[in-house]
Amino acid sequence: MGFNYELSNFLLNIFFILFPLIFYQFTIHEKMNHRTAFKNVVIFFLFATPMILCMYFPPVEANGLIFDLRIIPLILGCFYGNSKTSIMLLLSLISVRFMIGGTGAYLNLISSTLSFIVIISLSNKYHSYSLFNKILISSILSFVCKIIGISSILVIDSYYDFLSAFKFYIVQSLFMGLAIYIIESIRRNAELKKELIFSEKMNIASIISASVAHEIRNPLTSVRGFIQLLTQTELNPDKKQMYGKICLEEIDRAEQIINDYLSLAKPYPEILEELDIGEEIQYIYNVLKSVANLTGVEVEIKYDINLLVLGDRKKLRQSIINIAKNGLEAMRDKRGVLKIEAYKRNNEVILSISDTGIGMTNDQVSRLGMPYYSNKDKGTGLGMMVSFSLIKGMLGKINVKSELGKGTVFDISFPLLKI
Incomplete structure (x- = not known):
């Protein structure tokens, strides 16, 4: 069987895979983590959509067999989703392939199931790997999964153009690595943003704490000094009055500083x-x-x-x-x-x-x-x-x-x- 693929459909498959990754950043938001069911649905559609579209617009279609990049969204969904989304993706892949029809539907059932077992076995340790290892493992994995599919095809078609398919799936593996790099970059940026926000909060808290201590300490130190003078020495009435006035002024200043902080904590109108x-x-x-x-x-x-x-x-x-x-x-x-x-x-x-x-x-x-x-x-x-x-x-x-x-x-x- 020949293996002549359409470049336009191949590029279209790439677009199907890369476009949903723009929206992946929303799945790692803190609010999404508290809504597990909704997050699972979002991740499922995020990877199921390009997977299905790749099958409907394959770069190669001949003798009831279709060749596309569906394995990339499947691997991504298994690695970055959970067991529920992974199983849903596999069932969707098999179901849609049977809907499309052809002899390849049964071969897909065998090869996809075997590939899924290999993917799941690696998914548990996947997030403990470095970025380079993630890219390397995912690229090799996408190639191995397709080799499983090629092996099943060779059983029924000994004249299958293995060399052309081999080149096709090497290119697929390169895009698999690119997709992993994009997702990991998004996740890393989200982590850096979270760390930056936390660092800013701690910095503001330390500045406010230091400022409160400094500003309140100054008038209190003055008040303490003058109270000592009032209690430990004999003073004429004029000096007592002067020292008492200074104490009241310093206390008023401390109160004003506290009021400023309270106003800062509640800047929005309380009574409209x-x-x-x-x-x-x-x-x-x-x-x-x-x-x-x-x-x-x-x-x-x-x-x-x-x-x-x-x-x-x-x-x-x-x-x-x-x-x-x-x-x-x-x-x-x-x-x-x-x-x-x-x-x-x-x-x-x-x-x-x-x-x-x-x-x-x-x-x-x-x-x-x-x-x-x-x-x-x-x-x-x-x-x-x-x-x-x-x-x-x-x-x-x-x-x-x-x-x-x-x-x-x-x-x-x-x-x-x-x-």
């Missing part, structure tokens, strides 16, 4: 309510007015009416006051102007906070809101980080423009609440 940005700006102006008077900074506000947004009132005020106070501190050494404006633009409410302070470089602007980054000598970076987090939790967007020596502008946009 209709907020009028104009009313909120007026409230923030009243809060900042006393601080601005002490620093000699002028605060100006301007806002349109009916600027309604949906959010958490306390968290909105906290975030805007944090940003505004940073603007006031940026103008500490010179008498500047802090402007807070609000207006409507398309379907958004724009809240603009600008100052005429020292400004920032592009690098400093890009790092705003990052963990533990601050432009202030004694700053923790938590205030700005919390503000950014709270605003984003209310579906807000922040755009920062700054120029050294001229000042900074924060443009915050919120979705407009339509009445």
Whole structure:
């Protein structure tokens, strides 16, 4: 029997096998591991589909015999599935081959069953091998399985073109190795991603732990020192009052740090309510007015009416006051102007906070809101980080423009609440 195969169908078989491997990465997701039955079904269809398509579009078909690359999906399904999916794949292969018909259906029953026994015997230890050994073993295995099939054909056709088939199945073995390499690369990348995420979580946990310990220790150390002075020495009333005031201020600072961490842990609105940005700006102006008077900074506000947004009132005020106070501190050494404006633009409410302070470089602007980054000598970076987090939790967007020596502008946009 001749062995002249169609190149187009051969390439089509390659496509059938490689295309489903794109979706293999979803089968190794953590959520999929908790849904075993669903995962088995997905893996079955992932390898059964190319296996069946290969049989319906064979590169060689003659005298009731078909030659294709069906063995590759079968081996992959047995190695990367479990016993249930392996048996389902074998039964599907035999059933579909009988549906196609021809004398080869009975030969396929014998050769596929023998090949399946060989594949299963190797599958138990397969995952303990190195990548090179996996590729080597799978390539040799695909070739051996086809040799079993060729041997069964020689029984009924002594004139079978063994040499051409031999070359065909060597090429098949090369693609078997390629398929294994692709799957192993996907699995390795998934493992590296998981390790990276775990490493990042541990890194963040260590940074937060160190930061909490450092930030809380500073005010507590001050409080402890002044309490010792108050209890161990005789002081005049003025000094007692001064030391007591410092203790209260340091305790308030520690409380503020704790509140910042708590806000960071829950950035999303707890209570959603209709907020009028104009009313909120007026409230923030009243809060900042006393601080601005002490620093000699002028605060100006301007806002349109009916600027309604949906959010958490306390968290909105906290975030805007944090940003505004940073603007006031940026103008500490010179008498500047802090402007807070609000207006409507398309379907958004724009809240603009600008100052005429020292400004920032592009690098400093890009790092705003990052963990533990601050432009202030004694700053923790938590205030700005919390503000950014709270605003984003209310579906807000922040755009920062700054120029050294001229000042900074924060443009915050919120979705407009339509009445």
